[in-house]
Amino acid sequence: xxxxCEHPIALxxxxxxxxxxxxxxxxxxxxVRNHHAGRAVRGMSYTAHHALAEAALETICRDxxxxxxxxxxxxxxxxxxxxxxxxxxxxLVHSAHREAAYEASRWAIETLKQKVPIWKQExxxxxxxxxxxxxxxxxxx
Amino acid sequence: MKLLLAPYGPLIPVLGTAPVCVDTPARNATELxxxxxxxxxxxxxxxxxxxxxxxxxxxxADATLAEGAEVALIxxxxxx
Numbered sequence: 455x456x457x458x459c460e461h462p463i464a465l466x467x468x469x470x471x472x473x474x475x476x477x478x479x480x481x482x483x484x485x486v487r488n489h490h491a492g493r494a495v496r497g498m499s500y501t502a503h504h505a506l507a508e509a510a511l512e513t514i515c516r517d518x519x520x521x522x523x524x525x526x527x528x529x530x531x532x533x534x535x536x537x538x539x540x541x542x543x544x545x546l547v548h549s550a551h552r553e554a555a556y557e558a559s560r561w562a563i564e565t566l567k568q569k570v571p572i573w574k575q576e577x578x579x580x581x582x583x584x585x586x587x588x589x590x591x592x593x594x595x
Numbered sequence: 596m597k598l599l600l601a602p603y604g605p606l607i608p609v610l611g612t613a614p615v616c617v618d619t620p621a622r623n624a625t626e627l628x629x630x631x632x633x634x635x636x637x638x639x640x641x642x643x644x645x646x647x648x649x650x651x652x653x654x655x656a657d658a659t660l661a662e663g664a665e666v667a668l669i670x671x672x673x674x675x
Binding site for chain 1: 608624625628647667669671673
């Protein structure tokens with residue numbers, strides 16, 4: 455299953471289909487906001503090491519299904535140039551009961567931010583373009 | 596040996612876009628990064644913060660590099 459996409463994330467498509475085991479479906483989205491650390495933001499670019507990012511996102515989904523009492527976890531992360539309000543990441547968790555879905559969704563986004571080789575570059579209204587500092591991978595040398 | 600480097604994210608403004616061709620005495624991933632830090636002072640903010648990968652495999656510190664290998668340089672990640 456592909457976790458990276460270069461086009462707007464289709465939430466309707468993501469939400470289609472259901473299983474009869476789940477009583478809860480929780481959708482988290484990350485979106486591009488118009489400010490960061492007091493600076494006005496006009497947009498964002500995302501790039502990735504495709505092979506490593508796909509593998510890391512797949513591992514997060516499968517680990518979430520093992521760690522938490524959920525039915526399924528799906529993650530889609532957008533790459534390329536995004537405008538204000540665009541969705542950069544979507545995480546959909548289904549579970550029998552809502553508590554596990556909330557826990558798994560939170561764990562998934564936090565783990566994504568620590569483990570997945572994706573980079574965001576903010577574009578500011580003043581014309582500057584800045585890569586945000588991120589989380590060092592455990593495998594750094 | 597000759598290597599092709601593929602910098603990602605904030606390393607691109609320092610090293611350039613892939614492929615960056617280098618001729619280095621480094622024999623493994625750690626030696627490559629040590630050599631790069633000496634060659635490119637602009638890498639200082641990422642000392643001990645870069646992972647290396649060949650293909651879809653992240654390299655250990657002593658992973659031997661092959662002549663002509665393409666080595667991805669993975670700085671701290673910031674997705675989400």
